[in-house]
Amino acid sequence: MTPALGRPREYDTDEVLDRAMKVFWAKGYEGTSMADLTAASGLKPGSIYSAFGSKAGLFERVLDRYVDTVFGYAAAAVRAPTVREVVRRWLDGVVHATTGSTTPPGCLLVQGALAVGDTARAVQEQLHRRRLAGERMLVERLERARSEGDLPAGADPAAIAGWLLSLSAGMSVEAAGGADRRRLQRTADLALARLPWE
Template sequence: MGRHREFDVQKALDAALCVFWRKGYEGASYADLTEATGVERPALYAAFGNKEALFRRALERYYELYLDFIPQALAKPTAREVAAHMLYNSVELNTRFPDRTGCFNINGALAVSDGAEPMRQTLIDVRAAGEAQFRERFERAKAEGDLPATARPDVLAAFLMAVLHGMAVQAKAGFSRERLMAVAEQALSSWPANSTAG
């Protein structure tokens, strides 16, 4: 019979999430993780498996705790409102915590060694799935006449993701919330409008 786990698994996961958010996958050492969680390495292994498994759990937790604005955005009535909701909420999240600016996904794997390639690919897949959701939403907007006939939903989704990712990198580099909000406004100023709508 195994020893009783004498720590709060959810609290440990949340602490690990913050470490990965701040330092990325490879930048987060086991020393960082054990110090933040207050849990020794063998117990962390027992609870979560290896570092890769812990990172995957932290990524799931990040979406659960911090990215509820994505489904909210997708439910907005117009494509422009979808984009605005994503941009403004991303700026807010990327600058909310002074000790972990930017985005968990982007910070997680901007640069990794060959050994961390599976984690980089996981984050690429997650972002690709997000982009696909926006593409489908913008295809619907075009079909409904919310976007002009010339609009390219795939390009709009890629544009939105590029701005979101760029703002996350800028937040990590110390850009202020005000500057990033101005970037969001600039992006929205180029959003296509259907002049025949209404």
């Protein structure tokens, strides 16, 4: 006797993650209820638990999707041929990602960090790990630039990465507070007019 096969999934996982992403992005982790997620995804709570294990499990998958799609500008930026172009592409990515016409304003990684309280320590740790991964990627690129002579020998890659990430986070908070793309672009242009180590 042939064993019965499970019912195939009747949904697109990426689409579910994209819909859940918008909810978490707009409401934060703790502000998002299971009812919000079922309404956005069209799935029943049991299907969400079956596919992702828990709300935290779904959020982790959403973060993976966010890093691969929206935050993909970071990986693209560090492939630029010069540090100035790395910074330009990074800031351009921030401007566009935080003011998208089809997504909530701001940055999921920043908004998530602001909206998560002590009750969701594991979620805080996930967000922290992902921010650190982005920082490491940037520091490694800047270290290479220094070794190639594209940064002064006395430049501190970790400090430069911290400067760029702080500027990016500030722009994200501005976007979440209602700043439009033109305003953020002016901030980026001002930063690029003369980079701190130039």
